[in-house]
Amino acid sequence: MAVAAPVAPTITLPVDDILARLLSRFGDKILTSSEFRGETTIVVVSEHLPAVAQMLRDELGFEQLVDITALDWYLQAKNAPNPGGIMFTGGDLGELKVPARFEVLYHFLSHSLNARLRLTVLLQETDPAVPTLVPIYSGANFFEREVYDMMGIKFIGHPFMRRILMPDNWQGHPHRKDYALGYEQVEFTHNIDAIEALKPKSIPPPRPEDAIFEIDGAPTEISLSGGGALDATTLALQEFQDPSNETMLINLGPHHPSTHGVLRVGMQLAGEKVVGAVPDIGYLHTGIEKNLEYKTYTKAIALTDRMDYLAPLSNNLGYCLAVERLMGVEVPERANILRVLLCEITRIASHLVAVGTNAMDIGAVSMFTYAFREREYALDIFEMVSGARMMTSYFRIGGCALDVPIGFSSQVREFIKMMYARIAEYQALLDENPIWLERTRGIGEYTAHDALQLSLTGPLLRATGVNWDLRKRQPYCGYETYDFNVPFNTSSGKGDIFELYRLKILEMGESLRIIEQALERLSITPGPVITTNRKVAPPPKAELSTSMESLIHHFKLWTEGFKPPVGYVYQAIESPRGELGFLVSSDGTNKPHRVRVRTPSFANLQLLGHIAPGHTISDMVGLIAMTDIVLGDVDR
Amino acid sequence: MSNQVIPANQIATTQQAKTGALGAAFFKLEDAVRWARTKSMWPLLFGLACCAIEMMATFASHFDLARFGMEVYRASPRQADLMIVAGRVSRKMAPVVRQLYDQMPEPKWVIAMGDCASCGGVYNNYAILQGVDEIIPVDVYISGCPPRPEALMYGILQLHEKIKNGEPRGQIKIENWGLRG
Numbered sequence: 001m002a003v004a005a006p007v008a009p010t011i012t013l014p015v016d017d018i019l020a021r022l023l024s025r026f027g028d029k030i031l032t033s034s035e036f037r038g039e040t041t042i043v044v045v046s047e048h049l050p051a052v053a054q055m056l057r058d059e060l061g062f063e064q065l066v067d068i069t070a071l072d073w074y075l076q077a078k079n080a081p082n083p084g085g086i087m088f089t090g091g092d093l094g095e096l097k098v099p100a101r102f103e104v105l106y107h108f109l110s111h112s113l114n115a116r117l118r119l120t121v122l123l124q125e126t127d128p129a130v131p132t133l134v135p136i137y138s139g140a141n142f143f144e145r146e147v148y149d150m151m152g153i154k155f156i157g158h159p160f161m162r163r164i165l166m167p168d169n170w171q172g173h174p175h176r177k178d179y180a181l182g183y184e185q186v187e188f189t190h191n192i193d194a195i196e197a198l199k200p201k202s203i204p205p206p207r208p209e210d211a212i213f214e215i216d217g218a219p220t221e222i223s224l225s226g227g228g229a230l231d232a233t234t235l236a237l238q239e240f241q242d243p244s245n246e247t248m249l250i251n252l253g254p255h256h257p258s259t260h261g262v263l264r265v266g267m268q269l270a271g272e273k274v275v276g277a278v279p280d281i282g283y284l285h286t287g288i289e290k291n292l293e294y295k296t297y298t299k300a301i302a303l304t305d306r307m308d309y310l311a312p313l314s315n316n317l318g319y320c321l322a323v324e325r326l327m328g329v330e331v332p333e334r335a336n337i338l339r340v341l342l343c344e345i346t347r348i349a350s351h352l353v354a355v356g357t358n359a360m361d362i363g364a365v366s367m368f369t370y371a372f373r374e375r376e377y378a379l380d381i382f383e384m385v386s387g388a389r390m391m392t393s394y395f396r397i398g399g400c401a402l403d404v405p406i407g408f409s410s411q412v413r414e415f416i417k418m419m420y421a422r423i424a425e426y427q428a429l430l431d432e433n434p435i436w437l438e439r440t441r442g443i444g445e446y447t448a449h450d451a452l453q454l455s456l457t458g459p460l461l462r463a464t465g466v467n468w469d470l471r472k473r474q475p476y477c478g479y480e481t482y483d484f485n486v487p488f489n490t491s492s493g494k495g496d497i498f499e500l501y502r503l504k505i506l507e508m509g510e511s512l513r514i515i516e517q518a519l520e521r522l523s524i525t526p527g528p529v530i531t532t533n534r535k536v537a538p539p540p541k542a543e544l545s546t547s548m549e550s551l552i553h554h555f556k557l558w559t560e561g562f563k564p565p566v567g568y569v570y571q572a573i574e575s576p577r578g579e580l581g582f583l584v585s586s587d588g589t590n591k592p593h594r595v596r597v598r599t600p601s602f603a604n605l606q607l608l609g610h611i612a613p614g615h616t617i618s619d620m621v622g623l624i625a626m627t628d629i630v631l632g633d634v635d636r
Numbered sequence: 637m638s639n640q641v642i643p644a645n646q647i648a649t650t651q652q653a654k655t656g657a658l659g660a661a662f663f664k665l666e667d668a669v670r671w672a673r674t675k676s677m678w679p680l681l682f683g684l685a686c687c688a689i690e691m692m693a694t695f696a697s698h699f700d701l702a703r704f705g706m707e708v709y710r711a712s713p714r715q716a717d718l719m720i721v722a723g724r725v726s727r728k729m730a731p732v733v734r735q736l737y738d739q740m741p742e743p744k745w746v747i748a749m750g751d752c753a754s755c756g757g758v759y760n761n762y763a764i765l766q767g768v769d770e771i772i773p774v775d776v777y778i779s780g781c782p783p784r785p786e787a788l789m790y791g792i793l794q795l796h797e798k799i800k801n802g803e804p805r806g807q808i809k810i811e812n813w814g815l816r817g
């Protein structure tokens with residue numbers, strides 16, 4: 001069967017206009033563009049990158065830098081006829097002569113135009129380096145450090161160019177193609193000794209002087225561009241520079257129970273006041289992105305669950321949608337309804353943990369037990385459809401693994417009924433609780449400008465009054481046909497812990513409304529839950545004994561998988577924490593060339609260093625809870 | 637009051653407790669100590685990854701680990717005698733886990749919860765320790781990704797059995813790990 005036409009982009013990019021303006025300014029000596037699956041990529045010569053980015057931000061309305069990542073075309077560069085690597089060809093605006101091995105990708109998002117744009121920079125094998133974008137978009141900070149850590153590409157002018165995920169003394173850059181996955185051999189009794197001998201034997205034990213993370217000028221680490229430094233930071237800075245003020249370094253985590261995982265924060269204190277806080281991450285770095293390159297497209301789904309482990313189904317969905325875009329596969333209606341339904345239950349389950357642990361950290365322990373009580377019901381539903389409580393791996397490329405069992409609807413209906421009542425209970429518990437209000441209102445305030453600059457997404461962005469939700473603005477899975485509201489801060493324009501709590505409670509209510517509608521549609525929408533495109537989804541088991549062709553398809557799919565066309569797509573969805581984006585790059589083989597996951601928690605964590613200064617140390621756990629990070633999502 | 641010896645399983649009826657006549661029970665001291673150890677194990681409150689969420693679910697309302705006298709998680713390693721390694725241990729985290737283990741007072745036990753902590757799980761790669769027993773001795777391994785709360789409880793009960801029977805502790809793979817450099 002022929003592969004269906006590529007899914008049309010859901011938004012119309014004013015690309016021609018943007019391109020024309022960029023061209024008239026910079027000329028085709030420094031840039032060219034190409035298009036694939038409705039996504040525009042502009043290739044820029046590296047020296048001119050900051051100027052182009054500046055223009056994108058100031059004149060063309062791209063408020064947010066969503067992601068920075070890099071691809072390594074090691075094999076292609078090695079086999080290229082010209083010295084120095086592959087040559088970029090096939091641009092729409094003419095050919096750029098840049099031999100390259102690495103490609104750095106910048107994803108920009110414009111709220112006002114509702115458009116996305118990708119800039120890429122091609123770099124040679126030796127000493128790859130690009131100018132930093134931190135002065136233009138502060139959110140580039142963590143992303144650039146990650147690219148440096150994982151790919152070994154330097155960002156010239158970055159104020160804190162150090163490893164972010166791997167230990168400081170790590171050798172090599174793991175995401176490079178010439179870096180081995182490690183441990184790939186399977187151990188058997190006959191070779192276990194040989195493999196054992198190769199395993200690293202001594203990880204240096206921690207020394208006392210490592211126990212406290214150095215804060216190299218942390219309070220001034222990076223100031224927000226455009227609007228000057230945050231008030232709290234300035235305040236704290238003055239206090240810090242006052243010589244009569246003695247400061248102290250305190251280490252929080254990485255095993256501290258209130259850091260929501262293995263987050264470590266190096267804090268500089270003046271008495272009870274925090275003057276600087278630097279998150280130190282990577283303690284849960286799992287190498288999932290690297291592992292994904294060694295799986296076929298279908299098998300990779302199981303690994304995506306384990307990143308944001310509070311919202312596994314959202315991860316499955318993001319990945320499947322990306323591969324579907326790459327392959328140009330249509331998903332049946334019933335599968336889309338199921339996807340929406342289950343992802344919204346995921347959102348509720350995830351927000352329950354967020355609200356429950358946030359309240360517990362501040363002292364309202366009973367909220368935690370309530371939240372976990374209700375979460376069990378959501379897990380029961382996941383178990384019902386997939387057999388697993390948490391790691392469902394239920395979505396497949398082209399649909400869902402199987403149809404829901406009998407009794408599903410009534411169970412979900414009960415869940416909805418119960419949740420409405422329970423949400424009211426939470427509100428009764430917390431909304432007017434004076435201690436809760438005292439400890440959350442006005443704590444950790446930040447503005448929309450900060451949020452946009454720091455690449456924040458999801459509730460953290462909406463808490464500052466920015467009405468941006470991908471389900472509404474760039475809908476997927478048919479979200480545009482559901483009736484729901486996006487709660488955002490309409491009053492103060494400033495986010496704080498309480499506002500985040502309030503939004504999450506409201507979002508749970510909206511999710512319930514979506515679930516109700518999806519349930520109704522499910523009952524009247526019969527049909528398969530997975531595409532009939534036999535190139536990506538296996539035929540039903542029953543067909544195997546009657547049709548030779550089905551047998552071949554089945555065999556091919558399970559032994560080899562499928563081979564998408566060469567190219568990359570970026571697909572973003574609104575996970576409970578914000579924009580979850582999957583960049584899937586294919587080199588035409590049956591395994592991804594690279595899967596980059598733009599996780600919301602990673603970017604959202606950047607907020608912590610900016611809001612912490614000026615607060616007391618007892619507020620720190622509240623602030624960490626507010627950012628609602630999941631360390632699996634941060635570190636991957 | 638008579639000097640009558642009351643069997644251990646009847647020692648605390650209300651009447652006797654009220655009168656203070658608790659009688660006597662005979663044990664080997666060793667057995668009594670082991671029995672006592674299983675009744676108030678205090679796990680170290682720390683989690684690593686997805687498995688930690690299931691561990692939280694285990695001591696939250698629905699599964700209620702308090703039934704085994706074990707809901708008192710201690711945030712300080714100095715007050716804990718059981719380490720539940722709930723999740724994958726990265727090479728960056730390994731020294732920290734080891735230090736926590738070293739800080740726990742003897743006697744102490746370790747449960748490796750989940751495939752990752754037991755053997756590296758699905759992550760056969762550069763970043764993850766292929767089983768936490770590379771750096772600390774493990775007494776009970778629980779399979780599952782993540783193990784269900786029931787599985788964790790079963791693992792804990794298995795550990796209790798092990799302690800009661802006086803079985804030896806687990807083995808560590810890297811001998812010189814604790815040596816300070």
Ligand code: SF4
Pocket residue numbers: 306685686687688722723724749750751752753757780781782783
């Ligand atoms: S065993 Fe599975 S659930 Fe547990 S930490 Fe590993 S990946 Fe997560």
